[in-house]
Amino acid sequence: MSIDLFPLWNSLRIAAISCVLVFFTGIFFAYYAARLPRAVKGVLDVILTLPMVLPPTVCGYFLLLIFGMKRPLGVFLLQFGVKFVMTWYGGVLAAAVVAFPLMYRTARGAFESFDQTLAYSGQTLGLSNTYIFWRIRMPACRQGILAGTVLAFARALGEYGATSMLIGYTPGRTATISTTVYQLWRTNDEKGAMFWVLVNLAISTVVLLSVNMLEARQKKAVKA
Amino acid sequence: MSLQVDIRKRLGSFTLDLAFTAENGVTSLLGASGCGKSMTLKCIAGIEKPDEGRIVLDGRVLFDAEAGINLPPQKRRVGYLFQNYALFPNMTVAQNILCGLNREKDRAEKQRRLREMLCMMQLEGLEDRKPAQLSGGQQQRAALARILVSDPQLLLLDEPFSALDGHLRDSLKIEMRDLLARFGREVLMVTHDRNEAYNMSQAIAVMDNGRLLALKSTKALFADPGSVQAAILTGCKNIAAARRIDEHSVEVPAWGLRLETKQRVGEGLCAVGVRAHYFHPAAQQNRFPVRFVEEMEEPFETILQFRYAGQTPDSPPVWWRLPKDKKPAQFPEALGVAPANILLLYE
Numbered sequence: 001m002s003i004d005l006f007p008l009w010n011s012l013r014i015a016a017i018s019c020v021l022v023f024f025t026g027i028f029f030a031y032y033a034a035r036l037p038r039a040v041k042g043v044l045d046v047i048l049t050l051p052m053v054l055p056p057t058v059c060g061y062f063l064l065l066i067f068g069m070k071r072p073l074g075v076f077l078l079q080f081g082v083k084f085v086m087t088w089y090g091g092v093l094a095a096a097v098v099a100f101p102l103m104y105r106t107a108r109g110a111f112e113s114f115d116q117t118l119a120y121s122g123q124t125l126g127l128s129n130t131y132i133f134w135r136i137r138m139p140a141c142r143q144g145i146l147a148g149t150v151l152a153f154a155r156a157l158g159e160y161g162a163t164s165m166l167i168g169y170t171p172g173r174t175a176t177i178s179t180t181v182y183q184l185w186r187t188n189d190e191k192g193a194m195f196w197v198l199v200n201l202a203i204s205t206v207v208l209l210s211v212n213m214l215e216a217r218q219k220k221a222v223k224a
Numbered sequence: 225m226s227l228q229v230d231i232r233k234r235l236g237s238f239t240l241d242l243a244f245t246a247e248n249g250v251t252s253l254l255g256a257s258g259c260g261k262s263m264t265l266k267c268i269a270g271i272e273k274p275d276e277g278r279i280v281l282d283g284r285v286l287f288d289a290e291a292g293i294n295l296p297p298q299k300r301r302v303g304y305l306f307q308n309y310a311l312f313p314n315m316t317v318a319q320n321i322l323c324g325l326n327r328e329k330d331r332a333e334k335q336r337r338l339r340e341m342l343c344m345m346q347l348e349g350l351e352d353r354k355p356a357q358l359s360g361g362q363q364q365r366a367a368l369a370r371i372l373v374s375d376p377q378l379l380l381l382d383e384p385f386s387a388l389d390g391h392l393r394d395s396l397k398i399e400m401r402d403l404l405a406r407f408g409r410e411v412l413m414v415t416h417d418r419n420e421a422y423n424m425s426q427a428i429a430v431m432d433n434g435r436l437l438a439l440k441s442t443k444a445l446f447a448d449p450g451s452v453q454a455a456i457l458t459g460c461k462n463i464a465a466a467r468r469i470d471e472h473s474v475e476v477p478a479w480g481l482r483l484e485t486k487q488r489v490g491e492g493l494c495a496v497g498v499r500a501h502y503f504h505p506a507a508q509q510n511r512f513p514v515r516f517v518e519e520m521e522e523p524f525e526t527i528l529q530f531r532y533a534g535q536t537p538d539s540p541p542v543w544w545r546l547p548k549d550k551k552p553a554q555f556p557e558a559l560g561v562a563p564a565n566i567l568l569l570y571e
């Protein structure tokens with residue numbers, strides 16, 4: 001039996017690219033949200049966290065409302081050949097939206113527990129704010145940021161609801177591991193479904209194991 | 225060389241409002257916790273922004289609300305030693321110190337100054353350690369090295385010894401005092417510990433609730449604190465409301481007596497203070513009958529609490545503190561105080 005490995009490749013690229021996007025946007029919002037006036041911050045926080053608590057199908061519905069082919073933005077983007085509906089990079093968008101709150105919230109928690117005097121002393125020593133951010137704040141918060149990144153990656157890899165709403169399931173074009181599992185099970189291909197379940201399990205296990213190893217190594221380095 | 229500060233900033237429960245000029249040497253800001261001392265340092269360093277006022281360092285305007293000048297901390301050249309030292313935990317001692325050398329672009333010169341500073345601060349052999357692997361004293365030296373190497377025009381110290389335990393603290397005070405003398409520029413130190421202020425500084429500014437009560441040379445402040453708050457902060461244990469009678473005598477109703485003073489009593493006198501060390505059984509002046517109340521022993525001194533014969537019942541007992549070997553076998557019938565040792569306290 002020959003198995004088309006496209007879903008594996010597609011899932012990995014969607015998860016990897018959305019993870020990179022979410023890494024930067026999540027950190028950006030986590031950093032700047034903390035500096036906004038309280039009222040604005042509260043509202044923004046709710047909006048940014050909503051995708052985490054909404055059912056993914058609802059997120060997918062909203063994405064269709066915004067990027068659908070009959071919507072103004074969808075029509076506008078199509079002029080440039082960009083189409084988020086039924087394309088693999090639409091999957092990146094769906095996965096990024098759903099995974100974003102995980103990165104945003106863990107990064108925000110890490111930034112909030114950061115000892116602000118470290119930043120102040122850096123400033124009085126003449127270090128630029130950019131240097132302080134990347135070389136002092138980020139390393140000090142690396143545990144939380146790493147955890148957020150892994151969670152976001154894992155969430156993006158397992159994304160089903162919003163993905164199936166926005167990009168559907170087209171073998172060889174938009175199929176991901178999770179939509180393939182559903183499709184194969186629905187068509188009574190239990191063996192095929194089991195294969196992809198095992199693939200998914202293997203990837204998730206490797207990701208979590210490597211995180212644990214990284215953490216253990218860091219603790220060792222600190223103790224030594 | 226001088227630092228002129230004249231700032232106002234509204235804080236939660238009070239307003240920071242003070243003006244002072246600190247000249248060469250170490251000046252301490254002495255005050256209870258939460259009185260605005262640390263906020264003052266933060267305003268000078270540029271971490272916090274005052275609502276109004278001006279800050280000028282050696283003729284360089286760091287902040288001027290009216291002229292719209294507010295230099296960022298990076299441009300102020302003000303070194304700030306934080307209470308917890310704020311060493312960057314992810315960097316080694318050497319990398320931390322190199323952060324203070326970020327303005328120096330020449331690599332060889334950077335390394336030379338790093339070596340020089342490691343040697344001066346006795347940090348040789350520790351350069352590859354992370355801050356968490358250093359003792360408290362080493363952390364303090366590393367943090368100071370990082371600041372001094374950046375060549376600041378002014379040094380701010382925020383409770384520099386509070387993170388250390390007692391034994392280490394005393395030996396580090398001496399080291400730090402000598403180091404600050406060699407630094408040779410203005411130093412502003414925040415502390416709530418009067419001994420620390422006395423040990424380390426040439427002048428002391430007493431703060432209470434965001435305001436400056438007094439700025440005097442250290443010896444002058446302890447000899448004549450001038451206000452009740454300043455007397456308390458300099459450790460005066462016996463303070464009682466008082467009334468002026470004439471140029472050299474005051475009445476203390478709570479103690480039921482009149483005291484002669486050496487200093488001229490001004491109008492507006494509100495209280496007098498007598499330091500616990502200044503009572504003497506043999507003193508002939510301001511001598512009044514006393515009654516023993518209670519004793520509290522310390523390792524090398526003892527505190528004898530007493531009441532004056534005419535003292536009102538609701539006033540607290542008076543403290544007399546003396547070295548154990550000077551303690552009389554029999555509690556004296558009367559105690560005296562030299563008129564020079566009566567502190568005159570005003571509103």
